[in-house]
Amino acid sequence: MTQVQALTALALEAAIAAAQAILAVYARPINAVAKGDGSPVTEADQAAEAIILQYLAPSGIPVLAEESVAAGIIPDLGARYFVVDPLDGTKEFIKRNGEFTVNIALVEHGVPVMGVVLAPVSGEAFVGDARGASVCDTASGSVRNTQSITVSNRPALRVVASRSHGHAALAQLCAALDIRSDVSVGSSLKFCLLARGDAELYPRFTPTCDWDTAAGQAVLEAAGGAVLTLDGERLRYGTGRPGFLNPYFVAAANLALAQRAAREMAGILG
Structure with missing residues:
Protein backbone atom coordinates (compact mmCIF):
# COMPACT_ATOMS: atom_id res chain seq x y z
CA MET A 1 0.00 0.00 0.00
CA THR A 2 1.40 3.39 -1.01
CA GLN A 3 1.38 6.33 1.38
CA VAL A 4 -1.46 8.04 -0.50
CA GLN A 5 -3.48 4.80 -0.37
CA ALA A 6 -2.89 4.62 3.38
CA LEU A 7 -4.02 8.23 3.69
CA THR A 8 -7.12 7.42 1.63
CA ALA A 9 -7.98 4.64 4.08
CA LEU A 10 -7.37 7.00 7.01
CA ALA A 11 -9.57 9.70 5.50
CA LEU A 12 -12.37 7.21 4.87
CA GLU A 13 -12.15 5.96 8.45
CA ALA A 14 -12.30 9.56 9.71
CA ALA A 15 -15.29 10.36 7.51
CA ILE A 16 -17.20 7.31 8.75
CA ALA A 17 -16.61 8.32 12.38
CA ALA A 18 -17.64 11.92 11.65
CA ALA A 19 -20.79 10.72 9.87
CA GLN A 20 -21.88 8.81 12.95
CA ALA A 21 -21.51 11.96 15.07
CA ILE A 22 -23.48 13.96 12.50
CA LEU A 23 -26.32 11.43 12.47
CA ALA A 24 -26.55 11.58 16.25
CA VAL A 25 -27.28 15.31 15.99
CA TYR A 26 -29.55 14.81 12.96
CA ALA A 27 -31.76 12.53 15.06
CA ARG A 28 -32.76 15.33 17.42
CA PRO A 29 -33.84 19.00 17.08
CA ILE A 30 -31.15 20.99 15.27
CA ASN A 31 -29.95 24.33 16.59
CA ALA A 32 -28.08 26.51 14.09
CA VAL A 33 -26.28 29.81 14.57
CA ALA A 34 -24.87 32.21 11.99
CA LYS A 35 -21.12 32.51 11.49
CA GLY A 36 -19.41 35.79 10.70
CA ASP A 37 -20.06 35.37 6.98
CA GLY A 38 -23.76 34.70 7.59
CA SER A 39 -23.58 30.98 6.80
CA PRO A 40 -25.13 28.56 9.31
CA VAL A 41 -23.20 26.25 11.63
CA THR A 42 -24.50 23.56 13.97
CA GLU A 43 -23.06 21.41 16.74
CA ALA A 44 -22.77 18.65 14.14
CA ASP A 45 -20.26 20.69 12.11
CA GLN A 46 -18.11 21.24 15.17
CA ALA A 47 -18.34 17.68 16.53
CA ALA A 48 -17.53 16.17 13.14
CA GLU A 49 -14.52 18.44 12.62
CA ALA A 50 -13.10 17.59 16.04
CA ILE A 51 -13.33 13.88 15.24
CA ILE A 52 -11.71 14.27 11.81
CA LEU A 53 -8.86 16.34 13.21
CA GLN A 54 -8.24 13.66 15.83
CA TYR A 55 -8.10 10.93 13.19
CA LEU A 56 -5.80 12.88 10.87
CA ALA A 57 -3.41 14.16 13.55
CA PRO A 58 -1.11 11.07 13.60
CA SER A 59 -0.27 11.66 9.92
CA GLY A 60 1.53 14.88 10.83
CA ILE A 61 0.05 16.54 7.74
CA PRO A 62 -1.44 20.05 8.22
CA VAL A 63 -5.22 20.35 7.98
CA LEU A 64 -7.19 23.24 6.48
CA ALA A 65 -10.63 22.77 8.06
CA GLU A 66 -13.67 25.00 7.64
CA GLU A 67 -14.68 25.52 11.26
CA SER A 68 -11.06 25.99 12.37
CA VAL A 69 -10.63 28.67 9.71
CA ALA A 70 -13.82 30.37 10.96
CA ALA A 71 -12.22 30.42 14.42
CA GLY A 72 -9.03 31.94 13.01
CA ILE A 73 -6.99 28.74 13.21
CA ILE A 74 -5.01 28.37 9.96
CA PRO A 75 -1.88 26.20 10.10
CA ASP A 76 1.21 26.64 7.94
CA LEU A 77 0.03 24.48 5.07
CA GLY A 78 3.08 23.97 2.90
CA ALA A 79 2.93 21.93 -0.31
CA ARG A 80 0.91 19.02 1.13
CA TYR A 81 -2.12 19.28 3.37
CA PHE A 82 -5.61 17.97 4.03
CA VAL A 83 -8.69 20.05 3.23
CA VAL A 84 -11.73 19.26 5.37
CA ASP A 85 -15.37 20.27 5.33
CA PRO A 86 -16.88 18.35 8.25
CA LEU A 87 -20.43 19.03 7.09
CA ASP A 88 -20.81 20.29 3.54
CA GLY A 89 -24.38 21.37 2.89
CA THR A 90 -25.31 22.63 6.34
CA LYS A 91 -28.41 24.23 4.81
CA GLU A 92 -29.43 20.81 3.48
CA PHE A 93 -28.74 19.33 6.92
CA ILE A 94 -31.04 21.90 8.53
CA LYS A 95 -33.70 21.20 5.88
CA ARG A 96 -33.32 17.47 6.66
CA ASN A 97 -33.24 16.45 3.00
CA GLY A 98 -30.22 14.16 3.41
CA GLU A 99 -28.11 15.97 0.81
CA PHE A 100 -25.08 16.81 2.93
CA THR A 101 -21.64 15.26 3.07
CA VAL A 102 -18.36 14.91 4.90
CA ASN A 103 -15.49 16.07 2.64
CA ILE A 104 -11.83 15.16 3.16
CA ALA A 105 -9.17 15.81 0.49
CA LEU A 106 -5.41 15.65 0.25
CA VAL A 107 -3.81 18.45 -1.75
CA GLU A 108 -0.28 18.22 -3.13
CA HIS A 109 1.31 21.20 -4.88
CA GLY A 110 -2.10 22.78 -5.47
CA VAL A 111 -3.78 19.64 -6.85
CA PRO A 112 -6.29 17.44 -4.99
CA VAL A 113 -4.76 13.95 -5.31
CA MET A 114 -7.17 12.14 -2.99
CA GLY A 115 -10.74 12.76 -1.94
CA VAL A 116 -13.46 11.19 0.19
CA VAL A 117 -17.05 12.43 0.00
CA LEU A 118 -19.40 10.60 2.37
CA ALA A 119 -23.17 11.13 2.60
CA PRO A 120 -24.12 10.20 6.19
CA VAL A 121 -27.83 9.57 5.57
CA SER A 122 -27.38 7.11 2.70
CA GLY A 123 -24.01 5.83 3.87
CA GLU A 124 -22.62 6.17 0.36
CA ALA A 125 -18.96 7.14 0.26
CA PHE A 126 -17.25 8.26 -2.94
CA VAL A 127 -13.48 7.87 -3.04
CA GLY A 128 -10.89 9.03 -5.57
CA ASP A 129 -7.12 8.69 -5.70
CA ALA A 130 -4.39 7.50 -8.09
CA ARG A 131 -6.10 4.10 -8.37
CA GLY A 132 -9.29 5.61 -9.79
CA ALA A 133 -12.72 6.37 -8.34
CA SER A 134 -15.12 4.14 -6.43
CA VAL A 135 -18.26 4.16 -4.34
CA CYS A 136 -18.91 2.03 -1.28
CA ASP A 137 -21.52 1.54 1.44
CA THR A 138 -20.55 2.70 4.93
CA ALA A 139 -24.00 2.65 6.57
CA SER A 140 -22.93 -0.18 8.88
CA GLY A 141 -19.89 1.76 10.08
CA SER A 142 -17.52 -0.25 7.92
CA VAL A 143 -16.73 -0.33 4.20
CA ARG A 144 -18.83 -2.70 2.10
CA ASN A 145 -19.69 -3.29 -1.56
CA THR A 146 -16.94 -1.20 -3.14
CA GLN A 147 -17.53 -0.62 -6.85
CA SER A 148 -15.47 1.29 -9.41
CA ILE A 149 -17.15 4.28 -11.03
CA THR A 150 -16.40 6.32 -14.13
CA VAL A 151 -17.81 9.32 -15.95
CA SER A 152 -20.45 9.20 -18.66
CA ASN A 153 -19.84 10.27 -22.24
CA ARG A 154 -23.47 10.49 -23.33
CA PRO A 155 -24.06 12.97 -26.15
CA ALA A 156 -27.38 14.11 -24.61
CA LEU A 157 -26.10 16.26 -21.78
Missing part, protein backbone atom coordinates in the same frame (compact mmCIF):
# COMPACT_ATOMS: atom_id res chain seq x y z
CA ARG A 158 -27.47 16.33 -18.26
CA VAL A 159 -26.63 19.19 -15.91
CA VAL A 160 -26.49 19.05 -12.13
CA ALA A 161 -27.13 22.31 -10.32
CA SER A 162 -27.24 23.44 -6.73
CA ARG A 163 -30.52 23.04 -4.87
CA SER A 164 -29.68 25.96 -2.57
CA HIS A 165 -27.59 28.22 -4.83
CA GLY A 166 -29.29 28.68 -8.21
CA HIS A 167 -28.19 31.33 -10.72
CA ALA A 168 -29.99 33.09 -13.58
CA ALA A 169 -27.10 32.42 -15.98
CA LEU A 170 -27.70 28.68 -15.71
CA ALA A 171 -30.66 28.86 -18.10
CA GLN A 172 -28.53 30.62 -20.70
CA LEU A 173 -25.81 28.03 -20.42
CA CYS A 174 -28.28 25.16 -20.73
CA ALA A 175 -29.68 26.70 -23.91
CA ALA A 176 -26.21 27.26 -25.38
CA LEU A 177 -25.11 23.67 -24.73
CA ASP A 178 -28.46 22.04 -25.58
CA ILE A 179 -28.85 20.49 -22.14
CA ARG A 180 -31.53 17.80 -22.27
CA SER A 181 -32.27 17.31 -18.57
CA ASP A 182 -31.20 18.45 -15.13
CA VAL A 183 -30.72 17.01 -11.67
CA SER A 184 -30.77 19.17 -8.56
CA VAL A 185 -28.78 18.07 -5.54
CA GLY A 186 -27.02 19.73 -2.62
CA SER A 187 -23.42 19.76 -1.38
CA SER A 188 -20.44 18.12 -3.08
CA LEU A 189 -22.70 15.27 -4.19
CA LYS A 190 -22.85 17.21 -7.46
CA PHE A 191 -19.27 16.18 -8.27
CA CYS A 192 -20.09 12.60 -7.32
CA LEU A 193 -23.08 12.39 -9.66
CA LEU A 194 -20.74 13.31 -12.51
CA ALA A 195 -18.12 10.82 -11.31
CA ARG A 196 -20.72 8.03 -11.28
CA GLY A 197 -22.06 8.90 -14.72
CA ASP A 198 -25.44 10.27 -13.59
CA ALA A 199 -24.81 13.68 -15.23
CA GLU A 200 -22.20 15.32 -17.44
CA LEU A 201 -21.98 18.96 -16.35
CA TYR A 202 -21.87 20.99 -13.14
CA PRO A 203 -21.42 24.75 -13.72
CA ARG A 204 -20.80 26.92 -10.67
CA PHE A 205 -21.80 30.58 -10.89
CA THR A 206 -21.83 31.27 -7.14
CA PRO A 207 -19.11 31.32 -4.44
CA THR A 208 -17.46 28.23 -2.97
CA CYS A 209 -14.42 27.71 -0.78
CA ASP A 210 -11.56 25.22 -0.98
CA TRP A 211 -13.22 22.81 1.47
CA ASP A 212 -16.42 22.77 -0.60
CA THR A 213 -14.72 21.48 -3.73
CA ALA A 214 -11.35 19.78 -3.15
CA ALA A 215 -12.65 16.32 -2.22
CA GLY A 216 -15.31 16.30 -4.93
CA GLN A 217 -12.79 17.44 -7.52
CA ALA A 218 -10.44 14.62 -6.53
CA VAL A 219 -13.23 12.05 -6.93
CA LEU A 220 -14.36 13.43 -10.29
CA GLU A 221 -10.86 13.70 -11.74
CA ALA A 222 -10.09 10.15 -10.58
CA ALA A 223 -13.22 9.02 -12.46
CA GLY A 224 -12.03 10.71 -15.67
CA GLY A 225 -13.65 14.13 -15.39
CA ALA A 226 -12.26 17.66 -15.29
CA VAL A 227 -12.75 20.82 -13.21
CA LEU A 228 -11.77 24.12 -14.84
CA THR A 229 -12.01 27.79 -13.95
CA LEU A 230 -13.60 30.07 -16.54
CA ASP A 231 -10.20 30.89 -18.03
CA GLY A 232 -9.83 27.22 -18.93
CA GLU A 233 -7.29 26.36 -16.22
CA ARG A 234 -7.55 23.48 -13.76
CA LEU A 235 -9.06 24.55 -10.43
CA ARG A 236 -6.14 24.67 -8.01
CA TYR A 237 -5.61 25.20 -4.28
CA GLY A 238 -3.11 26.96 -2.05
CA THR A 239 -3.01 29.99 -4.33
CA GLY A 240 -3.49 32.51 -1.53
CA ARG A 241 -7.00 33.53 -2.59
CA PRO A 242 -8.62 35.69 0.13
CA GLY A 243 -10.87 33.67 2.39
CA PHE A 244 -9.93 30.51 0.46
CA LEU A 245 -12.63 31.47 -2.03
CA ASN A 246 -12.71 29.69 -5.39
CA PRO A 247 -13.31 31.45 -8.68
CA TYR A 248 -16.34 30.35 -10.68
CA PHE A 249 -15.73 26.97 -12.30
CA VAL A 250 -17.23 24.14 -14.31
CA ALA A 251 -16.98 20.44 -13.58
CA ALA A 252 -17.57 18.11 -16.49
CA ALA A 253 -17.38 14.49 -17.57
CA ASN A 254 -14.42 15.20 -19.83
CA LEU A 255 -11.89 17.92 -20.57
CA ALA A 256 -13.34 18.94 -23.94
CA LEU A 257 -16.80 19.50 -22.47
CA ALA A 258 -15.30 21.43 -19.54
CA GLN A 259 -13.38 23.68 -21.92
CA ARG A 260 -16.46 24.36 -24.05
CA ALA A 261 -18.64 25.09 -21.02
CA ALA A 262 -15.98 27.36 -19.47
CA ARG A 263 -15.90 29.45 -22.66
CA GLU A 264 -19.69 29.70 -22.71
CA MET A 265 -19.85 30.66 -19.03
CA ALA A 266 -17.17 33.33 -19.48
CA GLY A 267 -19.13 34.77 -22.40
CA ILE A 268 -22.42 34.79 -20.49
CA LEU A 269 -20.87 36.56 -17.52
CA GLY A 270 -19.09 39.03 -19.80
